[in-house]
Amino acid sequence: MEYELKFSRYNEHSILIEWPAIMDENMLKDILNFKNIIEKKYIKQKVEVINAFNSILVIYNYTIDNINDEIFRLKALKFTEDDLVDSKSKLWKIPVCYDDEFGMDLNEFSKQRQLSKTEVIELHSSATYIIFFIGFLPGFLYLGGLDKKLHLDRKSTPNLNIKKGAVGIGGNQTGIYPQNSPGGWHIIGKTPVDFFNAKSSPPCVFNAGDQLKFYPISKSEFLDLEQDVKHGCFQLKPLQNA
């Protein structure tokens, strides 16, 4: 499908490219293809490209002399290049312990959504989510695909200390806190997996366009895995999706 794109100057050295203001998995593919083409066509040290739900920001490491010329060059890329992002995305399986000790808001959340705890866990861990982009905090994934039955507005009073690894729901999104942080999401579980490590290369194994599924683990499995992660014996491995 062809989308109508809007190109505009963001500042002296960046250009913003916008798609229609929707969250859509097919549109994400189009965005990531374009991102890939820009990254391939420009030398990595000269240009940094970041994407979000419906836009790309192309950040140059120099001042753009003539913004219209540069926009023209970007538009030309769009319509001449045919090497697209590999259609095989990765599927990551993330262990989550939904025990009350970690999912401190699970009881209240179930009540508000008029579901049993088992139903919440079942709905949350049966869906396949897509990573739209990584932002907010280093290693924080913006995931699409949360079941409508689990949509619930953020808490009116944020929790000041949500623990690293906490799995939460806020509005129409679910996500994992990669570091201790304040936040307003309903916490329903916790994963022992590291989502960001500055000493690893790359510091985060996930990429926009990858898919992700949660699977429930018991508290004792959680504690075992936590030790494995701590000692570097746990390696998250993705499955290749057709």
Add this chain to the structure above:
Amino acid sequence: MLKVLQPGFYSTIQDYGRFGYRDYGVPVSGVMDLYSAQFANALLGNTNDAALIEMTMVGGKFQFLEPTTIVVSGAFMNPKLNDMPIEQHKLMHIHSNDVLHFAQVEQGFRTYLAIKGGFKSDVLLGSRSQYNPVTSNNTIHKGELVPYQSFSNLYGSNSKVKFDDSILKSNTLDVFKGAEFDRLSEKQKLQLENGEFKVSKYNNRMAYQLEPMVENDLEPILSAPVLPGTVQLTPNGNLIVLTRDCQTTGGYPRVLQLMESAINMLAQKTTGNTLKFRLKE
């Protein structure tokens, strides 16, 4: 080694930023006032990756364990070398065990201590800029030893370039229209273009919140990329200017975008300082 005798109010090791990891949500960081930092590094003949110490509001006290050459730039914090006042924006030769002492800021807000060859703290994800959780700390601490290479002779460039102190004195910020500028009402646009704003007490390396509020009924947007210098308008009417440690994406309408020179200028402002925007077409 540089021994930190007193760190000051908020002193942090910064280079020009951490590039190439924004895709993973990692802020770009780097010196808040790039103009003053580049000025000092240029005098020393340093390369673009040379790290400096950025001091905020109240400077620190440092002992140099080896000889070197330094430049102090940016805000004025009454620098004294072995209790004798020294000039800023000028090469200073340092002997072993010299003590450099800064006081409370008198003009501007952020002062840079640049050193020949740059400070050699650990590089993480391509940068020495302190930002937790990439680095283990956000600031330097009392008793910490910061490595640098020793240089026995006075060494620097013969540059006679004068430091442009309008960076400290001017309060006019040059801005572009932000991505959502056109959604503003005429009244809101007039307030942004002609109004005077004050830096609120909520100002740091992530963002500067301004006063007064701007009456607002714009809805949040789908989270979209942001950069240092992006001015966001929150649903309750707060104007927030993002600075170097800001998030990589945000969900508030982006109403203005500071030009690079304006970000440097803002970095020298503190609580209560007044500001005006000047819109560039």
